[in-house]
Amino acid sequence: MQLESFLETSATQFPDKIALVCGKQRLTYAELDQQCNRLAHALLAEGIERGDRVAVYLDNSVEAVVSVFAILKAGAVFMMVNPTTKADKLTYVLNNSRAAAVILPARAIRTLHESLADAPHLRHVVIVGDAVPDDPVSGKACFGFNDLAERHQTDILPPPKRAIDVDLAALIYTSGSTGNPKGVMVTHLNMVSAATSITTYLRNVPEDIILNVLPLSFDYGLYQVLMSAKIGGTVVLERSFTYPHAVMQKLVQEKATGFPLVPTISAILLQMDLGKYDLSHLRYVSNTGAALPSEHIFQLRELFPHVQVYSMYGLTECKRVSYLPPEDVDQRPTSVGRGMPNEEVYIVDENDRRVAPGVVGELVVRGSNVMRGYWELPEETGRMLRPGPLPNEKVLYTGDLFRMDEDGYLYFVGRKDDIIKSRGEKVSPKEVENVLYSHPEVAEAAVVGVPDAILGQAIKAVIAPKDGCQLSDKEIMRYCAGRLEDFMVPKWVEVRPSLPKTGNGKIDKRELSGVSA
Numbered sequence: 001m002q003l004e005s006f007l008e009t010s011a012t013q014f015p016d017k018i019a020l021v022c023g024k025q026r027l028t029y030a031e032l033d034q035q036c037n038r039l040a041h042a043l044l045a046e047g048i049e050r051g052d053r054v055a056v057y058l059d060n061s062v063e064a065v066v067s068v069f070a071i072l073k074a075g076a077v078f079m080m081v082n083p084t085t086k087a088d089k090l091t092y093v094l095n096n097s098r099a100a101a102v103i104l105p106a107r108a109i110r111t112l113h114e115s116l117a118d119a120p121h122l123r124h125v126v127i128v129g130d131a132v133p134d135d136p137v138s139g140k141a142c143f144g145f146n147d148l149a150e151r152h153q154t155d156i157l158p159p160p161k162r163a164i165d166v167d168l169a170a171l172i173y174t175s176g177s178t179g180n181p182k183g184v185m186v187t188h189l190n191m192v193s194a195a196t197s198i199t200t201y202l203r204n205v206p207e208d209i210i211l212n213v214l215p216l217s218f219d220y221g222l223y224q225v226l227m228s229a230k231i232g233g234t235v236v237l238e239r240s241f242t243y244p245h246a247v248m249q250k251l252v253q254e255k256a257t258g259f260p261l262v263p264t265i266s267a268i269l270l271q272m273d274l275g276k277y278d279l280s281h282l283r284y285v286s287n288t289g290a291a292l293p294s295e296h297i298f299q300l301r302e303l304f305p306h307v308q309v310y311s312m313y314g315l316t317e318c319k320r321v322s323y324l325p326p327e328d329v330d331q332r333p334t335s336v337g338r339g340m341p342n343e344e345v346y347i348v349d350e351n352d353r354r355v356a357p358g359v360v361g362e363l364v365v366r367g368s369n370v371m372r373g374y375w376e377l378p379e380e381t382g383r384m385l386r387p388g389p390l391p392n393e394k395v396l397y398t399g400d401l402f403r404m405d406e407d408g409y410l411y412f413v414g415r416k417d418d419i420i421k422s423r424g425e426k427v428s429p430k431e432v433e434n435v436l437y438s439h440p441e442v443a444e445a446a447v448v449g450v451p452d453a454i455l456g457q458a459i460k461a462v463i464a465p466k467d468g469c470q471l472s473d474k475e476i477m478r479y480c481a482g483r484l485e486d487f488m489v490p491k492w493v494e495v496r497p498s499l500p501k502t503g504n505g506k507i508d509k510r511e512l513s514g515v516s517a
Contacts, residue, residue, distance in 0.1 A: 003188045007036065013232055015029055021254060032065070035070075038155050039149050040074045042070075043148075053171060056078055057103065058083060063145055065225055065237070068222075074159065080172070080217040082503040087111065096180075096375065096376075099121060101123060105129050109136045185373055187372055190318075194318070198323075202310065207233070208228070209236065209255060209256045209258070210235050210256065211259050213238040220262075220288055248277050264505050280306070286309075287310065287312060288320065301330075315400070317398070318370045321363070323336075323338075335405075338408045339365075344365075345364065346364050347403070358405065359403060362402075401413040429448065432447045436480070442466070444498065450492065462495075462499060
């Protein structure tokens with residue numbers, strides 16, 4: 001099955017049902033599918049070929065969704081690029097992928113003009129918004145997004161299928177150890193398998209209405225659109241969580257049943273007066289990207305006992321790994337659950353031997369959701385994809401340290417390169433962060449290791465208090481000292497109004513590590 005079949009099947013089964021809500025726009029499945037077909041025909045007419053990479057440099061919008069499915073229908077490979085990405089990084093992505101086309105807003109042309117001109121493989125620039133200026137990028141064919149679609153008004157049927165399930169569907173660029181982002185190659189099979197497993201354990205049904213505030217350049221946000229199309233549900237796209245009250249009003253107005261979030265969002269939610277919002281329609285909230293603090297889980301369950309809380313773990317290289325069933329949250333609040341359907345997970349030591357329950361080791365993933373590899377990076381691919389237990393197979397070594405209990409539930413310890421070695425002891429930042437989040441006045445917390453001449457690494461905690469609260473470094477140290485072994489107590493505590501975030505809404509630990517203690 002190809003990924004675009006999600007939309008095409010639902011358009012056949014539910015043609016008049018609302019598929020997408022974005023601002024004041026509401027598109028039925030038939031309308032959305034026809035828009036995608038028109039753009040797909042237009043891309044093909046302009047010379048986009050099977051396997052060509054097409055970058056989508058757009059905010060959450062109808063045009064972004066149409067672009068993704070249209071690129072797939074054309075047999076090409078889509079690349080979601082966060083529209084806050086700076087020019088030099090965009091140049092790298094376009095050149096590294098040898099992108100044939102880019103779809104971007106008119107307002108970005110001026111600032112990105114040089115980046116686009118410096119991409120020799122780039123043939124087409126598709127502009128969303130204002131009329132196309134005369135020759136905006138020298139040497140590139142420039143078209144208006146709406147102009148292309150209007151030229152193919154009668155092409156409402158999909159073009160003939162050109163891709164098969166083992167072909168690439170997307171390149172997802174993620175942070176690399178060399179400083180340059182790496183292109184994660186995911187096939188139609190990878191993405192269809194992941195979406196099928198996730199919608200299975202979330203128990204998604206056509207009646208689900210998913211409100212998504214996460215950027216589509218973040219695969220967690222992207223999959224909300226893909227999964228909604230798969231089940232014939234409705235996805236409500238918001239550009240961000242910048243205005244929490246407006247988002248909560250939208251949640252109520254649209255009677256949303258699903259709300260995917262990350263810990264930074266839950267931290268904001270739990271400082272709001274949520275009792276004034278009618279969330280009786282909300283069936284579940286889900287979390288991934290970073291582990292949801294146990295205190296957040298407890299508070300969410302207390303506030304909304306009818307809402308199922310799914311704590312999950314994943315990484316771009318396989319989309320999703322595990323989930324904790326809501327019925328197990330009270331018993332195992334610090335677990336990220338067991339491997340999702342149609343997948344095998346296990347833990348190995350440094351000699352690739354499976355470890356006993358309770359022993360910390362590296363998590364390994366087997367399944368059709370595992371990426372093909374990194375774009376033109378064979379050495380890095382080889383470090384992540386290694387021979388598995390069965391002949392002629394490759395499995396994913398995640399680089400993450402876990403332990404597994406006797407019932408197969410996973411507990412995240414930390415990234416192999418995140419573990420802090422202090423006083424000769426190994427310290428999991430996650431364990432210290434859990435204690436910090438249990439403080440009633442802490443909204444956000446992150447723990448990093450900083451160089452120390454005596455300790456090797458010293459533990460540094462950076463926290464942001466809840467609104468109206470004032471915390472001192474000494475108070476936080478005393479709190480930790482009463483709840484942690486002495487070698488795990490932070491040597492340094494910094495209090496900030498808020499913590500820096502990546503484009504995906506995660507706390508940016510790299511930036512925190514660069515701050516002098």
